[in-house]
Structures are given as structure tokens and as C-alpha cells.
Amino acid sequence: MALADFNSVGGCLHSRWVRLLPLPPNEGIVTENKLRSLPSVDQILSSGRLDTEANELSRPLVTTVVREILAEARKAHKKSTATPTLDEIVAIAKSRCGVLIRRRITRVLNGTGVLIHTNLGRAPLGRELLDRVTERVRGYSTLEFDLESGKRGRRGSFLAYLLAQLTGGESAIAVNNNAAALFLILNTFANKREVLVSRSELVQIGGGFRIPDIIRRAGAKLVEVGTTNQTTLRDYRDAVTDKTTMILKVHRSNFHLEGFVDEVSPEKLAELAEKKKLISVYDLGSGAYHQTEKFGMEAEPNITTALRSKATLVCFSADKLLGSTQAGIVIGGEQFTIELHANPIYRALRLDKVTMALLEESAFAYLRKEDATLLPLWRQIRTPVEELRMRANEIAKSLSESGVKVS
Numbered sequence: 001m002a003l004a005d006f007n008s009v010g011g012c013l014h015s016r017w018v019r020l021l022p023l024p025p026n027e028g029i030v031t032e033n034k035l036r037s038l039p040s041v042d043q044i045l046s047s048g049r050l051d052t053e054a055n056e057l058s059r060p061l062v063t064t065v066v067r068e069i070l071a072e073a074r075k076a077h078k079k080s081t082a083t084p085t086l087d088e089i090v091a092i093a094k095s096r097c098g099v100l101i102r103r104r105i106t107r108v109l110n111g112t113g114v115l116i117h118t119n120l121g122r123a124p125l126g127r128e129l130l131d132r133v134t135e136r137v138r139g140y141s142t143l144e145f146d147l148e149s150g151k152r153g154r155r156g157s158f159l160a161y162l163l164a165q166l167t168g169g170e171s172a173i174a175v176n177n178n179a180a181a182l183f184l185i186l187n188t189f190a191n192k193r194e195v196l197v198s199r200s201e202l203v204q205i206g207g208g209f210r211i212p213d214i215i216r217r218a219g220a221k222l223v224e225v226g227t228t229n230q231t232t233l234r235d236y237r238d239a240v241t242d243k244t245t246m247i248l249k250v251h252r253s254n255f256h257l258e259g260f261v262d263e264v265s266p267e268k269l270a271e272l273a274e275k276k277k278l279i280s281v282y283d284l285g286s287g288a289y290h291q292t293e294k295f296g297m298e299a300e301p302n303i304t305t306a307l308r309s310k311a312t313l314v315c316f317s318a319d320k321l322l323g324s325t326q327a328g329i330v331i332g333g334e335q336f337t338i339e340l341h342a343n344p345i346y347r348a349l350r351l352d353k354v355t356m357a358l359l360e361e362s363a364f365a366y367l368r369k370e371d372a373t374l375l376p377l378w379r380q381i382r383t384p385v386e387e388l389r390m391r392a393n394e395i396a397k398s399l400s401e402s403g404v405k406v407s
Helices: 027-036 041-046 051-057 059-076 086-103 127-137 157-167 178-189 211-217 233-239 266-275 303-308 334-342 345-349 353-367 376-382 385-401
Strands: 171-175 194-198 221-225 244-250 279-285 313-317 328-332
Touching: 041 059, 041 086, 051 059, 051 086, 059 086, 127 353, 157 171, 157 303, 157 328, 157 353, 171 178, 171 334, 171 345, 178 211, 178 244, 178 279, 178 313, 178 328, 178 334, 178 345, 194 211, 194 233, 211 221, 221 233, 233 266, 244 266, 266 279, 279 303, 303 313, 328 334, 334 345
Parallel strands: 194 221, 194 244, 244 279, 279 313
Antiparallel strands: 171 328, 313 328
């Protein structure tokens, strides 16, 4: 029997096992005898032929796979007199275990040409960075302990200090991703209040999540201003009511509008917010620290530029152009980050010790000007095209010598 007949984890037997033939008078007895010929779970596992898979996945998982295969074989006997042999069951189990092994998070080569690839883990993490973090977090650590006073400390206080030093902001707070950062901001400052957003900035982010959904789930009321292609300062000004508490600016990092378009700068929005005694929030998205145009890329608003806009709060991802691990970072005035920290929802969004240590080391990499060596993303971005072409030619030549057609 072909392995492909059983190639789906938890799936049913392939139709080739179902023999649609008329049953002879003694078919019930034959079927019962055939079922008895099926090997038991213990027989299959004790044969030693699935030991490699058991070492990779654990014996309980392999046992589950074998039981599923045997259950499917018994079920198929209602329409068939055929039963898989021990060899066939082992082959099917190996195939299914192979699928499970490949479903774990594992290292792959990124041949897509997209450096920050969501499906492949976004910004890659470097060995040296991980080694530095491993030494700090293995065993016990000072996650919430102050060595100076010998008393309980506040989680993330040093990371907040580092991020403020790196960006030039007054204070900072970090949570598990940028959507969480925006959610925390909205829930803290705009719960049951109005938030103004341009229609051209009601974007959909990864995984099908949309800005309007995040705003509503945070308890705020979305007020759309302007049109898809044209939003003016007057649109924002006219939309302000006594229930308005926030103006939200969302950077369109995953698409472009061209032609007859206009939008209001974050500086103008921050100025309007200050006049109206509102909070202005700039969702920067990708979180670039460097000026991207200096590296042959399209201009992307960076963190420093965003803070110069005088927005009350700026939030961004850490695992995109910052080149670090997954996290959402908020930079702004200390009075605002203290309120964010005091929100009970923060506890559900806060970082673990490994992520926190990775962010600390990433911040140090920028401060020490080591980002080109410690952060693979910026090493890759800095790599000249000519060097990439040479690498590609070497790879193509090697594959061609192995009989692979490649260009």
C-alpha cells in the first residue's frame, strides 16, 4: 500500500482501502479474524521501529498516532476485508510523525527575498545576542528584584530607562506586541470616549486584525474623519466634541496611496490635540531606528522623527525594522506610562524575562553601535547587492553541479 493513503495526521483511510464488493455469507467471521490480526499498540511500539520518532516527539505522542491509525483500520473494516500489516502501520506512523516533527518551530532558510517575513518569524535573532541573553536568564534572575535595596523591584523598569535613553523619549513601557500596545493605550485613555482616525488609516494588520476592531474592543468609540484619499486638519477639528479624548495617527506601513491624496502630518495633529486638550497617539508600526533611505530603502518614519512630532505617545513593533524580538513599545511622558502600567490589563500584556532581556540587549546593541553585528536584520540590510549577487552565483553553481536546474 502507498504511504500517501495515510498521509494526513488524524485523517481517514484513503478510499483505496474501502472495497465496495458484495459480502459473502461468512464475511462477518472473516472480518473478525482479520481484525484480530491487527497488531496491538504495544506490539508496534515494542518493535523498536518507531524509537527515533519517540525520541523526537515523545512516546505519548507516537502512541497517540499509532492508536489513531489502528482506529481508522478498524473503522474501514465496515466496508473492507483488508487490514494493514505491521510494516504498513509502521510506515504510516513514520510518515505522520514526520509531519508532526516538521510542524515544530524550526530553523529554515529564507529564500523569499523578504527580510521581515511574518510567516518566517519577522526579524531574525542572532546567535551572539541569544548567547548573551542565555547567560542572564538561565536559572533565577532579577526580573522583579532590586539588588540595590534588596527588596522587590518593578518589572521592566531598567528596560524602560534603556528605551528612553535610546529614543530620546521621557519614559517607556513594553508589552507583547504593537497591537497590544495600542490596545492598552486606548483602554487606558479612551475607554467609553471618542477617538478620531482618518478613514485612510483604518488599516488591516497581520492575521486579519483591523484597527477599527482593536479600537472597539478596547472600549473606545471610533470616529472616522475625512475620506479614503483626502483628510484635512479641518476634518479633525470639525469632528472634535466634548466626548473626544484622542486623535490617533496610524502609519500605513504595508501599503501606499498615490494620486489625488492628502493627509495631516503628526506634527499638525499633535498641535491640534494640545489646543483641544486631547491626547495624540502616533502608531508608527515598523519602529525603524535608523533613517532607512540611507541604506537604499524607501523613506520610513523613524522613532526619533516620530517623537519630534510632539505626539503624546508613540508606539511601534520591536520585531520589524528595530530588528529585535516580538514586543510592542510605547514612548511618551512619564505621567502617561505610569497610567499605562497601572491599568490591570497591563498584567495580561506584560513581557516575560526572556523577551525583556532580548530587548535590553537589542537596545544596548544600538547604543554601542553594534547593531550591524548583533542584529542580523541590519547586517543583511547593509550587505551590498554585489556581494549578494556573488553569493547567489556560488549557490547556483553548487546546485547546478548537483543536477538541480537553477537560475
